Each structure stands twice: as C-alpha cells, then as structure tokens.
Amino acid sequence: MTETASYDLQCLGVSKNYGAVRAVRDVSFDIPNGSFFSILGPSGCGKTTLMRMIAGFEEPSAGDIRIKDRSVLNTPPNRRNVKMVFQHLALFPMMNVYENIAYGLRCNRMSKAEIERRVSDVLARIELPDVADREIHQLSGGQKQRIAIARCMVLDPDVLLLDEPLGALDLKLREAMKIELKLLQHQFNTTFIYITHDQSEALVMSDYVAIMNAGRFEQIGTPQELYHKPKTAFVAGFVGDANRWPCRVVEAFGTTLRVETEIGLPLTGVACGRNPPMQAGAHGELFVRPEFIRAERVRTDGSPERAGPLNVIPGIIDSQLFNGAKSRVLVRGPQGMRIEADVTLTGGEEDLRPGEKVELSWPAEQTRCFAAAGSATGADPGAEPA
C-alpha cells in the first residue's frame, strides 16, 4: 500500500506475450485521479491488448495492474470497477435505452426505485432525458455514443476505458463528439482512458497522452510536451507533421550540433532524446515542423537581419496546398530535396505561387536531431489526418 490513493490506475511493468509475439512490453504508468488519459499509437502497437488487460479480459504475462492502489490481477472483469466503451459500442439491441443503462445496476442488485432514479439522472446528465423508452436502432450515432458512456458512468466507475469509440462516426460528428467527450469527462470527473490511433483526437481531448509503439510506451506527457519536446524519433515523427531528413553529425558543442544531410547540406540543430549526447560522426535523423519554416521570396535588396542562429536554404515552390490559414507549400530544395513549409495565403498579391524562388529559414532550436539507431520506424506523418 502506498500512503496516498492519488492514482486511479497504475500499471507496473505490464507485459503480455502471445507465444513468441510480445504484444505489450514492460509498460508502466500512473494515471492521476480524474484525468483524461489517451494511449495513442498506430494499429497493432498493443494498445488494445493493454486496455483489455486493464478491463480484465486478458491476463498480463508479467507485471501488476492497480486500481485505486489495489491489485486487480485476481479480480474477474465483472468485479473490477473499470467500465468500458467498446469500439462498436456493444449496446444491447434487444433492450431499450432504459434497460441498457439499468443492466449494470441490476447486476449490482439495486432496488427498482434507485435504478429508476439513477437512470433518469444519468440521462439528464448526458442531456438525453427523453430517450429512455427508445429502442437502440432508433438512436442516432451520437446518441448511441452518449448512451454507451451513460451505461458505464451510471455505475460510477473508477476508470472508464474508451476503445476508439469515434472510429465509426463521420468526420463532422467525430469533431463534435471530441468536444462532447471532453465535457462529459469534466462533468463526471472520472478518469477516462482513451485508446486511439488518431493523434488529433488524443491531442485535443487529453490531459496526458502516452505514445505507444511496438508494445512499448515511447513517451508520456501532456499534448504540448509531446508536440514540442518529443523524446524519441518515433514521437517526433508520429505526433504532428515534420520534415524528416537523415543526417550525419559534423561537430557537437554540448547539445548544439552541426550536421550535414545526406546530400551534404550543412545545418545547425539540437540533440534530442534520452541517448547520451551525440558525437561527431554519429548518424541521426532531423525533424523540422513545417510551421517553424519561413518561406520568403528572394529579395534583391539582400536578406533582412535575423535573430539567433538560423538555418537558411534556397528553394523553388513546387506546389501549393491550400487550406485557408493553415496552407502549406511544397518546396524543392538543393538537389531535389523536398521541404514542407506552412504559409499564410491571403488571396492577395503577396501570396507565394508555384515556380517562385524562395528562401527557407528556421531556427536551429527547432531542428531536432535524434540518433538514428532504431528510430526510423513509425507512420509517415503525412498520412495522418490534420
């Protein structure tokens, strides 16, 4: 027993092996009370297995799972106060809304009057007070979602698990539900553990996000930390968009590095990651987010003064990806190297157009260099929805 019960959920060195396949490897984390915690990772990274272990549908091969400071390893799923919203919601089609919500209360042998009170209470809290008598197939997608959450929340769980519950919804509804989920979490003040492969869902809603890859947690932190201070190459690549170039370290001054890309372009960057500081000659990978790259027309009157050490390279605009204020240009740099940079397109004369010569510049501190070994995996950032 620890002296405080400040963690709703703790995982201590949890592993799960299926034969030779190691689905979850030595995962440890604590979730403070009442937080919105997301586990974000590509499909097949082990996040579903981890969640099923927390719910009790799978036994960990090693490690301990604690809820409110008590190990639940020997507690069957129906006795754990961890409720789950399934990917396809798993509402019971043969029961109406009331029966669906009352099911768990009945299992706890609650009195009829109490059940009635609680069901109408939870329906009021999810702002669907009049649907008790509806059949499940009469509900809209968003309503089903809320009923699935209400069915769990009515039981007052210590932790609510959500397994990509927004996956089946269309884009508009998904955006709306993100906000709604966050609000619901606030309202119930219960710990939500949200499993997803969609970084925007995780970043928007969560207090904390764990990035999972190949059965391991790469990094746990607030969305801002993950975005701005990724600790591994995988996180840097997986969270948000980034230009990504392999490089070699030429010189190292503490954490400041002078590097050379594959094509011999000299740049300045900072060493990141948990590895010991990189030495000259080490291979690494550079990550630069498009929003830190400034693209400006080459002027004849010479470059303006800039503060701090900057990386500057010339290029020609290949094409323009218009998306309002968050538009982007694809730039061909030296030797055909491709660079993405964010620009603001106003529709005026000033806008950059394809074929124009530009100068790209970004601060050295936004040029993150990770050691190359084992860091080249992960999803292509361009494939993720913005």
Added chain:
Amino acid sequence: MRLKATLVGALAAMLMAGTAQAETLRLLTWGGYAPEEVIRLFEEKYPDINVEVTLSNNEEMIAKLRATGGAGYDLAQPSHDRIYAAQYEYNIYKPLDLSKIDLSNVEPKLLAGVKENTTIEGQVYAVPHQWGTSGLMTDITKAPDIKSWGDLCDPKYKGKTSMRLRRTILLGTAFAMGEDPFSAYSDLAKYQQILDKVADKLIACKDNIKAYWKGGDDLSAMMLSGEIVASETWDSTAFKLYSQNPNIRFVPPETGALAWIDTFAMPRKAQADAAAYKWINFVLQPDIVKLMSASTGAMASIKGAQELLPADKQEAVKAAFTAEDIDNLKFFANIPPGVEDMEGKTLEKIQAATSN
C-alpha cells in the same frame, strides 16, 4: 383462355404419351410376388408388354385404389377377405372374365372358397394365387410347449414372446378362448362382446410381451437373437428362419392356423386387361409357380403346390403341418363393413393400456 388451351393441350399430350407406348402392366402386389426372373420370362414371352411393380400390403392396396377410385394399376393382389367389403363400400374393383383365365390347374377347394367370398351380384371379382397361414413360431429347445395362441401369455415366457398388434392376434385369441369370431361377423353386437373379452385377455398379457413386432425383419431379428422364444407369425417368416435355425418351427395353433389367400383382382379403372389376364395365366403355370414360391415362401393355389416349393421350404412345411393341421385351417372370413373399425378400436385400447 389461352392458358386453358395450353394446359389442356399439355395434359392431352401427356396422356397420349402414356398410352402410345408399348402396353404397360402395372402390378400392385406384395413383396416377392413379382420376382425379377418371372418378369423377365414374361416380358420375353410377350415383348410388347412392359411390367411395372408397386409393392404394398392389403391395407395400402385398398387405400391407394380408394384414393383414385380404382385407377393407376391394372392388377392388384389383395387377400380374399379384403375384396367384398372394399368393393361394396368403395367400388374399386371390376368383375373378372373367368373365361379368360385358365383355371384347370387351380386347386378346386381354394378356387371355390375365393369365388364364394368374392362374388357380388353374381359376378366373381377374384381368383386365388398364393396362400399361407398365420400361426405361432417357437424355438423348440427353449419353448417346446407352445401349442395355442394363448400360450404366448404363459408367464413362463414372460418378456420372451411377441405378437403383431393387428387383427390376426385378435381372431386367434378369440379362437383360443373358445369363441368363433367368424360366425359372429353376422352379429356385430356379439362380435363386440368377443372383442372386449379378447382385449381384456391381451391387455393382461401385455406384461408377457417383449415388444409388438412391426414387420418380418424385426420379428426375425428378435427370434434369431434369442431375445424372444415364441411369437405369433406368418408361416413364410417361420419357414425362412427354419432354414437358418432348424429349432425355429412354425406351429399351427390347436384351434387351427388362420389361412389367407392372396388373389388376383382387377382395379375398376384398369387399362391393360388383356395383359393382366396374360400375367395371371403365366404365373399359374407350374414351372413359374416354382420360381414364385421360392421368392414368396408361400404356396401357390394350384394342385400339387407343395411339391413345387423349394426343398428347404418343403421340409419346413413338413415339420410344421400334419394332414389334420391342413384340415383344421381356418380361412379368414370376409370382413363385413364396420368390423375393421371395431377391431381398430380394440387394438388401440390394447396399445394404449399400460403395463410394465
């Protein structure tokens, strides 16, 4: 209107197709009464006749003919006691032209008996073909003293006897109780009394019975395996078992084995009368009778039929029947209308009664 014309045309075409072919003789008969070999010989002799056989039993023959009003078959072979009432009630047969049948070789006693039973308004509806008896069967090493129908209820053989829950056992039991059910046919109230007595007796006897047999196969299996030692039986079944186990003998009951004669009768809407007469005359020839009896296990209704049985059957018959037994045969009497219903109810009562 066009649809109707088309339908009529199609139907007519089908009918034409049915009649235009070589003549077909459609037999409705018992299993074994139309052996392949006999059909082959017949079709060789009359190449333009094609024989089709439907196997059946008394009840189903009548039910089939009744359903079609006597159509669908050209020659049927019901037992002699199943013609009069069926004809009277359902009008399913037509009279025979005896001049077209060669009766010179037919056993006169059997012919007379069948004629007597099947003459309606001066017209004869059937001639005899094969005959046989129902009686008892016993394994003489295990139940040597089975002599009467009533012996099946002997507690000595508790759980070791069998019978078929049909009218034969009702009649047999009535005889064993000293009644004459056939003469009571004319007085149905009296007959009902007899049936009630018989029912009581057979219900009391239920304990003794292992199971009621349903057909020759299950009876044979129970008898050969020794699960039962005695049973009511058809003689042909007993003769068949005799060739496999000579200890199994047919026993004509003291009161007389019940004899049936399977006949030839012509369904009312038969279409191949000439072919039917040809078949009758053909199968009554002694050399064909030999083939036939080997297949049926029953005796033909012609003079000297016993000599035409296969050797093992002759032996079985000799082991079973004495001359007195033959004299003592009780031929099934014509069933008057209503009797089947009375008997049926009695049988149901027995079946439904509980025993251990």
Added chain:
Amino acid sequence: MRSQRDIRRLSLFLLLAPFALWIVLLVALPQLGMLFLSLREKIAPRVYEYGFANYVSFAGEPIYWNTLLRTATMSLLVTALALVIGFPVAYYIAKIAGRRSRGALFLLILIPLWVSDLIRAFGWILLLRETGVVSSLLQWSGLVSGGIEFLYTDATVVVGLVYTVILFMIVPLVSTLDGMDEAMIEAGYNLGGNGFTVLRRIIIPYAMPGIVSGCIVTFMLTAGSYLTPILLGGKNSSWFTAQIYDQFITRYNWEAGATFGVLLLAFTSVVVWIGLKLSGQSLSTTVARS
C-alpha cells in the same frame, strides 16, 4: 406512370405466381381437402352426412386425446432437450470454434441427415437392443450379468427423436449466434454481470429469435414424426401420427384420419402460438430471420 406501375405489378405477380401456385396446390388445397373430409361422417357404406361427428367422437374417446396430449408432451420434452443440448453445441460452433473447425463441426452435425430416418432408427435398434452393442459391451465389461433391453421405452423414443431433430435446432441457433458481436458478451461482463447473468440477460435474449424458430421447427417435426416413435417405441407407447396412419390405412376410416390430421395441425399450431406469446416473439422475427 400508371402503366408503368401496372407493369411492375404484373411482373411482381409473375414472380410470385409459382410460389403462390405451390402454396395453393400443395399446401392449402390438401389441407382444405382434409378439413372437408373431416366434416364428413360415414353412417353406412356409401352413405355420408356432414357434421362434427368425427370431432365429437374424438372428444369422447380418451384414448385419442390422451395420445394427442402424450405426443405433445413428449414433443415438448424432445424440444426442450434438443434446446438444452443444442444450445451449447451451437454456441461452441458459432463463438468458440475457430473458422476452420467450424465447417468441420457443422459437417459432423449434418452427417446424420444424409442417412434416412429409417436407417437411423435401425442404427439405434442395433445399438440398444437386448443383444445389441451397448448391452453386449456392458456384459463384456462385467458391469451387468444379463442382457439389458434399452429399446421399446419412451426414453428411447425421446433419445431417438432428439437425435433426429437436434440439427434443426442447432442450425438456426448457430446462424443467430454467429451475428452476435463478441463485444456484447464482454460488455455484459464489464458492466458487472456474472456468467449466468450474461447468459440469461444477454446471450439468450439475443439468440431468442433463433431459439424460438429452432423450437418451432423441432416441435413440429417431432409431433409429426412417424418412423422413430413406431420403431423405437414400446408396447405402451402410442404416437398420434401412428393413429392417423391406422385410421387412414388399416381402418379405412379416412374421415377420422382427416379429423385427427386437422386436430394435430390445430393443436401444434396452438402450442406454437402459445410459445410465441410466452417468448414475446412473432413468426416474422423468428422463422423469417434465421
């Protein structure tokens, strides 16, 4: 517009015509004929009257309605046993067995159907008779000294019938359970249900259409079966279909036979209707769905 609708209606009619013909000629007409026949009373040879005499005589003869009740009770028992045995089998096939073994298991269950009723009944006779396989094995193993007769009892009839009809219980159950999302069962546990609660409140209600349609088919097949009860039944066991056969064939009493037929149909329909009412299902949600 109008003519187009007519054309559509005509083509629908043409499409349905063979089915309607089939229903009318092979199902409705014979049943009407039976009903008509059952209202005819034979008062003397070739003399008939119309009325309810056959029904009256059925009601007045305890043997008949006892047999009908007996048949119905045993059919219900067979149905219940088929459900109790078939449900776990169906559940295993639909939810637990792997994709590949599922086909094999289904095939195994189908195999008995390739053999005719008669042969199957004889199979049981060979196994269960006093000198049969089971009895001989027991004697050989020294468990019993004399031969034991397993045949000719009601229990044998029930076993034989369950064996014959269980497939018709399993197939609709498998097809219903197959459509059930595993997550639903997990949700049942997750929300605090134990195994029994999940079975009673989630799996069974979900499978209800399959259960009811399986039960209807099984019950109808059993109540209408003829060979198995006749061949395996003992000297006390009478089955209603056997009585119909007797009336039609051995007693030439078509009128009574038709009456019994109509009564069997009406009685089983009433039982099915009660079953549907009790389970809160309707024919369209059960038989049509699975």
